[in-house]
Amino acid sequence: MSPVLQGCLTLAAILLLIGLRLPVGLALGVAAFIGTAALLPLPAAISVMARVPYEFSASWEFSAVPLFLLMGNVAWRAGMTDGLFRMAELGLARLPGGLAVATNFAAAGFGAASGSSLATTVSMGRIAIPEMLRAGYHPSLATAVCACAGTLAALIPPSIPLIVYGILAEQSVAKLFFAGIVPGLLTALAYTVMIVLRCRFNPALAPRVEVKAAPGEWRHLLTTSWPLPLLALVVLGGIYGGWFSPIEAGGIGALASIAFAALQGRMGPRRLWQVCLDAARTTAAILFIAIGAFMLTRYMTLTGLPAAVATGVAALDLPPVLMMAAMAVVFLVLGMFLDPFGVMLISISVLLPLFERMGYDLIWVGIIVVKYIEIGLMTPPVGLNVFAVKSIAPGIGLPTIFRGALWFLLAEAVVMVLLLGFPDLTLWLPAQLL
Structure with missing residues (x-):
């Protein structure tokens, strides 16, 4: 059997193992080790694979992940999101679907401190869903906006998926952070337009509510909500100003969030x-999957499958639009069954050489890949963000939440067309700032 064919069979075996509910990291690592042992003598296979866990876990770049997770967990546990949502509610409630729009923008703001889609979804859902249901909002809109707006955290820096992609693709994390800002804001704007139009033509979805600030409430909100925008300013401003690297920004942001929460x-x-335990658990889960993926990447290099795929696809001479459409299908299908990091770590090991061979800017590719895997958080049957919302709104069925999410997927389709058709939307800002 040729090494390339063996690599294809290994990928199929991995999907089968994951389908049998084996943890993603274990499926990746076991399949990669067995495949390597089939190509090399057993002592050599052990030598090759034994170094991978240490090489990845000792990576300086990966140290940013637990630090940003800690920063987001502190902001969440300290209740910094409560005031953020209330300010958005007071400012936007008069719009059609104003509470849903407020949830959307509050999620974008919290995403600038958390970097985690699930953390943003759960945090905003606990605050916003009861508020919208009390106001008479349709359950599908009230739940879906929390599930989908949570994905904004994957693009608006600091972003955990962008850090992981930067490590995998050996790209600048700082450039990826700034490249995600415009697509993230564009997605938030597309969601807002969709919500307003739907609620304007179907007022029963979201009855108008009168929201008035109590005397002195704005002053109170400003004095309690200042840490979140200041955290984002410290992290991004420090990176842009060259005062510290993205990894150092994670440490400074985590320390600042603890100090702000303690002051309050x-x-x-x-x-x-x-908070530290929660961040450690999430870091361990990401690390376990990432180590398995790096083992798979090392094995795929031995098989020559990525190079064969890149050469074969390049020989087809497909137009770039058609190529990216095919990539969209691959990512969306994988996203229906695997968690986001599983999709990224499996696909990048095979597809990254293809993107390089075709001359695509890997910063732009990173934003597109993260967009695709975040869309997978909204699609059945896995839809992790949808399940997260279900866990905090047990009285609302999954079909109801998924039906509401379909409208957000339409907005995502418009955003993806813009990002694919106009790469400068992604690349302009990092080119100006870095």
């Missing part, structure tokens, strides 16, 4: 311990 009396020793 919202971060005692017990809560800080729980």
Whole structure:
């Protein structure tokens, strides 16, 4: 059997193992080791694979992941999102679907501190869903906006998926951060337009509500909500100003978030311990999958499958638009069954050489890949963000949430057409700033 064919069979075996509910990281690592042992003598296979866990876990770039997760967890546990949502609610409630629009923009704001789609979804859902249901909003809109707006955290920096992609593709994390800003804001705008138009033509979806600020409420909100925008300013401003790297920004952001929460009396020793435990658990889960993916990447290099795929596709001489459409199908199908990091880590090991061979800018490719895998968070049957919303709104069925998410997928289709058709929307900002 040729190494390329063996690589194809290994990929099929991985999908089968994941379908049998084997953890993604274990499926990747076991399949990669067995495949390597079939190509090389067993001592050589052990030598090759034994170094991978240490090489990845000791990566300086990966240290940003637990730091940004810690920063987001502190902001969430300290209740910094409560005031953010209330400010958006007071400012936007008069629009058609105003509470949903407020949730959308509050999620974008919280995404600038958390970097995690699931954390943003759960945090905003706990605040916004009860508020919208009390106001008479249709359950499909109230739940879907939280599930879908949570994905904005994957693009608006700091973004955990962009850090992982930067490590895999050996690209500048700082450039990826700034490249994600315009697509993230464009997605938030597309969601807003869709919500307003739907609610304008179907007022029953979202009855108009009168939201008035209590005397002195704005002053109170400003004094309690200032940490989130300041955190985003510290992280992005420090990177742009060249004062510290994205990895150092994670440490400074985590320390600043703890200090801000302590100043507000919202971060005692017990809560800080729980926050650190949550960040450690999430980091361990990401690390476990990433190590398995790096083992798979090392094995794929031995088989020559990525180079064969790149050569074969390049020989077809497909137009770039058709090529990216085919990539969209691949990512969306994988996203229906695998978690986002599983999709990224499996696909990049095979497709990255293809993107390089075709001359695509890998910063732009990173934003497109992250967009695709985040869209997978909204699509059945996995739809992790949808399941997260279901866990905090147990009285609302999954079909209802998925039906609401379909409208957001239409908005995503418009955004993807713009990003694919006009790469400068993604690349202009990092070119100006870095």
